[in-house]
Amino acid sequence: MSAVSRAEYCVIACAEAWRDAGEILASPMGVIPSVGARLARRTFAPDLLLTDGEALLVGPDGTVEGWLPYRQHLTLVTGGRRHVMMGASQIDRYGNQNISCIGDWARPKRQLLGVRGAPVNTLNNPTSYWIPRHSRRVFVGRVDMVCGVGYDRAAEHPETARFHRIPRVVSDLGVFDFATPDHSMRLASLHPGVTVDQVREATGFELTVPDEVPYTREPTPHELELIREVIDPESARTREVPDREAG
Amino acid sequence: MSAQEAVGRLESGMTLGIGGWGSRRKPMALVRALLRTRISDLTVVSYGGPDVGLLAAVGRIRKLVTAFVTLDSIPLEPHYRAARERGGFELMEVDEAMFMWGLHAAANRLPFLPVRAGIGSDVMRAGPGLRTVTSPYEDSETFVAMPALRLDAAFVHMNRADRLGNGQYLGPDPYFDDLFCEAADTAYLSCERIVDTAELTKEAAPQTLLIKRHTVTGVVEAPNGAHFTSCAPDYGRDEAFQKRYAGTPWAEFSARFLDGDEQAYQRAVREVREGT
Numbered sequence: 215m216s217a218v219s220r221a222e223y224c225v226i227a228c229a230e231a232w233r234d235a236g237e238i239l240a241s242p243m244g245v246i247p248s249v250g251a252r253l254a255r256r257t258f259a260p261d262l263l264l265t266d267g268e269a270l271l272v273g274p275d276g277t278v279e280g281w282l283p284y285r286q287h288l289t290l291v292t293g294g295r296r297h298v299m300m301g302a303s304q305i306d307r308y309g310n311q312n313i314s315c316i317g318d319w320a321r322p323k324r325q326l327l328g329v330r331g332a333p334v335n336t337l338n339n340p341t342s343y344w345i346p347r348h349s350r351r352v353f354v355g356r357v358d359m360v361c362g363v364g365y366d367r368a369a370e371h372p373e374t375a376r377f378h379r380i381p382r383v384v385s386d387l388g389v390f391d392f393a394t395p396d397h398s399m400r401l402a403s404l405h406p407g408v409t410v411d412q413v414r415e416a417t418g419f420e421l422t423v424p425d426e427v428p429y430t431r432e433p434t435p436h437e438l439e440l441i442r443e444v445i446d447p448e449s450a451r452t453r454e455v456p457d458r459e460a461g
Numbered sequence: 462m463s464a465q466e467a468v469g470r471l472e473s474g475m476t477l478g479i480g481g482w483g484s485r486r487k488p489m490a491l492v493r494a495l496l497r498t499r500i501s502d503l504t505v506v507s508y509g510g511p512d513v514g515l516l517a518a519v520g521r522i523r524k525l526v527t528a529f530v531t532l533d534s535i536p537l538e539p540h541y542r543a544a545r546e547r548g549g550f551e552l553m554e555v556d557e558a559m560f561m562w563g564l565h566a567a568a569n570r571l572p573f574l575p576v577r578a579g580i581g582s583d584v585m586r587a588g589p590g591l592r593t594v595t596s597p598y599e600d601s602e603t604f605v606a607m608p609a610l611r612l613d614a615a616f617v618h619m620n621r622a623d624r625l626g627n628g629q630y631l632g633p634d635p636y637f638d639d640l641f642c643e644a645a646d647t648a649y650l651s652c653e654r655i656v657d658t659a660e661l662t663k664e665a666a667p668q669t670l671l672i673k674r675h676t677v678t679g680v681v682e683a684p685n686g687a688h689f690t691s692c693a694p695d696y697g698r699d700e701a702f703q704k705r706y707a708g709t710p711w712a713e714f715s716a717r718f719l720d721g722d723e724q725a726y727q728r729a730v731r732e733v734r735e736g737t
Binding site: 292 | 482509527528529530531536537541542545546548554555556557558559561576577578579580581582583584586587600601602603604633634635636637
């Protein structure tokens with residue numbers, strides 16, 4: 215079997231977000247989180263619920279097992295039995311996320327999607343993030359508009375934000391979490407071939423870096439087979455994260 | 462009634478709710494009919510898609526209430542973006558769930574409903590006038606008091622309806638179209654086909670009857686009336702046409718497709734499809 219690609223390490227890092235999640239809905243947004251969630255469902259998180267991207271709950275082979283139109287989806291969010299992995303146009307040191315606009319909200323330089331469900335997601339169920347191109351444009355000192363709520367903002371509302379949790383941020387360079395005393399972002403693992411300096415260079419704020427940074431784990435042969443032959447045989451993952459020279 | 466008669470009941474300055482979601486089952490024929498009037502200064506309440514884009518492109522919106530504006534397969538709506546970046550209208554940006562609870566509040570004649578979503582985020586400054594409410598019970602949690610999104614009028618598009626206003630959706634998702642009708646003083650329902658009441662439940666289960674006639678003011682038969690958004694199972698999104706909409710300068714698009722009536726629009730769409 216050929217060497218593990220960067221996109222495949224990203225798939226593994228995303229899949230791990232749903233390990234031991236139990237019988238909850240996995241809501242992946244983006245190609246690699248979707249491959250990751252389906253990999254988790256077929257291996258170490260068999261009880262996960264998955265949708266077809268619209269209103270149906272489906273099993274691994276596409277068998278419809280339930281109905282989840284948007285209105286019920288919103289109830290599932292506020293009920294908390296869900297772990298979503300969203301994208302982010304900007305994310306800061308405490309996990310505040312922006313997908314609304316760049317610049318001043320009142321008169322934006324660039325209008326983006328809008329807040330969508332980021333406020334309801336972050337206050338109600340675990341919310342992770344997937345960033346396919348790690349750069350200082352995305353990892354910023356301060357986001358222009360807080361859509362997804364970060365740890366510093368959540369701390370201002372301890373009662374209302376009691377369900378707030380950001381388990382991980384996965385980028386094409388590594389995995390990040392908020393396991394620090396002040397819940398600021400920490401480098402949790404590097405994808406093989408990436409250096410700490412590379413990550414620091416691409417991050418627009420001070421990142422906590424432990425003395426020993428592990429590498430993102432290797433996929434098992436069975437996982438690689440599932441990714442390459444069953445879940446993503448057309449390699450859509452490589453269009454989201456192209457292979458590049460190591461180091 | 463005709464789409465023209467329906468929009469003839471509207472006035473400038475009204476608050477108009479538009480059903481569907483993103484680029485899905487939008488009442489596009491009614492929106493196109495609205496473009497042919499001089500009605501302006503609208504407060505538009507919508508899970509936004511090309512409905513918002515069309516109205517924004519011609520400056521009919523005074524204020525928009527939304528959680529997003531997207532074409533789904535094309536993430537960013539170009540005419541909405543351009544209008545926002547030139548400061549074209551006022552925006553009340555709320556979360557998807559806050560929006561839904563605003564419609565629920567209006568439908569239930571409540572001034573607000575408490576929502577956890579929004580606390581700690583910048584929608585509190587983006588939604589002008591949003592206030593909080595504290596639980597009177599032991600938990601004493603603080604919530605957003607999402608104000609009722611009461612509507613003067615609503616537009617929705619269904620797969621089928623009878624002449625009385627009983628509306629039926631046959632696709633996988635009702636979206637929030639029943640809530641839009643319940644939150645509105647008047648509601649105009651367009652549909653692919655008007656059928657006899659008895660036909661509605663001949664082949665489909667009664668729970669497909671989403672909209673009840675007491676919430677509907679007028680029914681408009683508009684085949685292909687959600688075009689170019691999706692209207693499953695009658696048709697999917699016209700991706701090629703949507704691409705053309707997003708990629709063509711407004712004046713050119715408007716001249717080719719929007720200068721005439723609905724029949725002219727549908728004819729122009731067929732010509733594009735057949736490559737003539």
